Amino acid sequence: MQRELKFQREANPEWARQVSERPGGEGVFSCLQCGACSGTCPLSIYMDFGPRRIIALVREGFRKDALSSQTIWLCASCYSCTVHCPRQIHITDIMYGLKREAIQERLYPRRFAVPILAQEFCAMVRRNGRSSEFWLVLRMALRSNPFILFGMMRTGWDLLRTGRLSLRRERIRDVSALPRQEVA
Amino acid sequence: MPAAYGYFPGCSLKGTGVAYEESLLTLFRLLELPLAELDDWNCCGATSYMSIDERSAFQLSARNFALAHKANHRDLIAPCSACYLVLRKTQDYVERYPQTGREIAASMGNGSLKVFQSVRVRHPLEVLYTDVGPGEIRKRMVRPWRGGRVACYYGCQMVRPYGEADRDHDPTRMDELLAAVEAPTVPFSLKTKCCGGSLTGTTHEVGVRLNYILLKEAARKGAQAIATACPLCQYNLDAYQHEIRRATGERLEMPILYFTQILGWALGGDRAALGFQRAISGRREIAQWFPKSPAGKRAEKEAYV
Numbered sequence: 001m002q003r004e005l006k007f008q009r010e011a012n013p014e015w016a017r018q019v020s021e022r023p024g025g026e027g028v029f030s031c032l033q034c035g036a037c038s039g040t041c042p043l044s045i046y047m048d049f050g051p052r053r054i055i056a057l058v059r060e061g062f063r064k065d066a067l068s069s070q071t072i073w074l075c076a077s078c079y080s081c082t083v084h085c086p087r088q089i090h091i092t093d094i095m096y097g098l099k100r101e102a103i104q105e106r107l108y109p110r111r112f113a114v115p116i117l118a119q120e121f122c123a124m125v126r127r128n129g130r131s132s133e134f135w136l137v138l139r140m141a142l143r144s145n146p147f148i149l150f151g152m153m154r155t156g157w158d159l160l161r162t163g164r165l166s167l168r169r170e171r172i173r174d175v176s177a178l179p180r181q182e183v184a
Numbered sequence: 185m186p187a188a189y190g191y192f193p194g195c196s197l198k199g200t201g202v203a204y205e206e207s208l209l210t211l212f213r214l215l216e217l218p219l220a221e222l223d224d225w226n227c228c229g230a231t232s233y234m235s236i237d238e239r240s241a242f243q244l245s246a247r248n249f250a251l252a253h254k255a256n257h258r259d260l261i262a263p264c265s266a267c268y269l270v271l272r273k274t275q276d277y278v279e280r281y282p283q284t285g286r287e288i289a290a291s292m293g294n295g296s297l298k299v300f301q302s303v304r305v306r307h308p309l310e311v312l313y314t315d316v317g318p319g320e321i322r323k324r325m326v327r328p329w330r331g332g333r334v335a336c337y338y339g340c341q342m343v344r345p346y347g348e349a350d351r352d353h354d355p356t357r358m359d360e361l362l363a364a365v366e367a368p369t370v371p372f373s374l375k376t377k378c379c380g381g382s383l384t385g386t387t388h389e390v391g392v393r394l395n396y397i398l399l400k401e402a403a404r405k406g407a408q409a410i411a412t413a414c415p416l417c418q419y420n421l422d423a424y425q426h427e428i429r430r431a432t433g434e435r436l437e438m439p440i441l442y443f444t445q446i447l448g449w450a451l452g453g454d455r456a457a458l459g460f461q462r463a464i465s466g467r468r469e470i471a472q473w474f475p476k477s478p479a480g481k482r483a484e485k486e487a488y489v
Contacts, residue, residue, distance in 0.1 A: 023277065023280070023281055023284070042377050042378045042380075042394055043378075043380075043383075043390065043394075046387075046390045074383070074387065074390065076231070076340075076378050076380055076381045076382075076383055077231040077234075077341070077381070078340035078341065078344070078377075078378030078381075079269075079340060079341065079344040079345050080340060080344065080376075080377075080378065082344065082345050083344045083345045083352045083353070096234050096235060096238070097238075099235040099236075100235060100236060100237070100238065103235070103236055113385070113386035113387065114382075114383075114386045114387065115235070116386075117232060117382060117385065117386050118231075118232040118233075118235040118236055119236060121230070121232035121233065122232060122233050122235075122236040122237065122240075125226070125227045125229065125233060125244070126240075129226035129227060130195050130226060130227045131195045131227050131230075132195075132199070133195070133196070133199045133200055134199075137385055140385070140386070144386075148388065151388065154426065154427075155423050155424065158423060158464045159200060159423070159464075162461065162462045162463065162464060163202065163461075163462060164199065164200045164201075164202055164203075164462055165199070165200070166198065166199045166202075170195065170198065172224050172225070172226050173224050174224055177247055177292070178226065178244070178247070179237075179239075179240035179243035179244060179247075179291070179292075180240075181237070181240070
């Protein structure tokens with residue numbers, strides 16, 4: 001990866017403060033940059049920035065870099081960083097906050113399947129109260145890259161013959177009690 | 185008769201993780217512990233919902249808590265690690281931010297934090313370990329173990345950071361329960377390393393590689409099977425072994441079992457009622473270790489819908 005020189009004028013300290021004021025973001029300025037998070041993260045080797053560098057970007061206020069990174073979408077929410085952090089920073093929750101902001105601002109990488117899955121999952125649960133795995137995967141594939149469906153055929157067949165692939169659309173009875181969308 | 189445990193299955197246990205539900209219900213029946221499924225429960229929101237809308241994500245949990253509260257469940261068993269974590273995280277959140285908690289509760293028609301606090305969310309591993317205990321399970325064992333060595337894989341979300349199912353990075357309760365039914369376990373240093381969750385569906389190569397590392401390490405430690413306690417871990421480890429073999433050329437094939445299947449078998453559960461026929465990988469080993477009985481064959485036909 002190409003290293004970039006960052007300049008103070010690109011930074012947005014106001015945004016850093018906002019992140020630190022969100023629930024879970026409290027500890028961001030106390031980060032030691034020790035790297036325990038990136039060391040324990042099972043996915044850091046696939047990320048453009050590891051969690052340590054994401055925290056560094058956040059507290060310096062490099063908003064766009066943090067929000068458009070692949071890192072936040074590769075985070076599988078295993079909370080390993082959170083329990084390892086010597087400052088008890090809720091890194092996973094900070095990642096969630098960045099994901100939400102990236103979705104709102106449409107800064108996520110295009111056609112990247114993770115945010116698409118999140119959106120489709122959320123829409124499905126909003127409508128029906130439950131997720132139906134088969135339909136969810138289908139919708140995700142159609143919106144990101146339909147060709148991945150070919151690669152899934154063998155697994156789909158395995159699930160079908162073992163009785164693990166349900167084609168039912170799950171739905172709760174009392175859908176009116178589900179939370180509604182607040183922001184458009 | 186003790187009060188029934190509330191049971192929150194979650195979406196996976198009705199789909200790809202159906203063997204987990206089958207074996208859990210069978211095991212609890214064998215232990216004479218009543219389970220009552222939460223009526224009209226909704227999805228916990230898992231990791232995806234939280235990535236879109238935090239408030240609604242907590243409202244989803246609030247509805248489940250309200251249902252459990254109404255049904256008078258003091259304990260709510262959530263076998264899926266994601267459900268377990270999300271429900272407990274919600275409780276932790278409303279405790280740390282009571283004002284937001286009250287707002288969330290109010291938006292769901294009840295402005296009191298009691299709704300969240302009256303229920304204890306529990307993982308079956310912890311219930312079986314503390315409420316039943318390895319000693320009692322050993323006493324009830326009717327079948328000796330005929331299988332191979334097992335690596336106990338706890339996965340990530342069950343043990344961190346809101347859980348009380350076991351210790352963060354060195355959980356041992358599954359090993360102890362399996363030892364109680366004489367299933368030999370191997371030390372497994374990756375036992376809480378993440379399986380990637382939904383990444384096998386989204387960034388496939390990355391997700392499969394994480395599982396390759398887990399399988400390879402388990403095999404290196406001498407394990408012939410892996411025991412899991414989460415539907416997503418089981419699915420990820422089970423469903424992509426053929427791809428891993430093709431990509432690496434290594435002979436890695438092992439059964440991925442639920443710990444409830446192993447315990448249920450030791451306690452005399454029926455093969456089909458424990459969902460062994462749902463396995464994708466290691467079917468030959470499973471057929472050897474958990475053989476069909478003549479009576480079981482008939483039952484299997486009936487149970488297999």
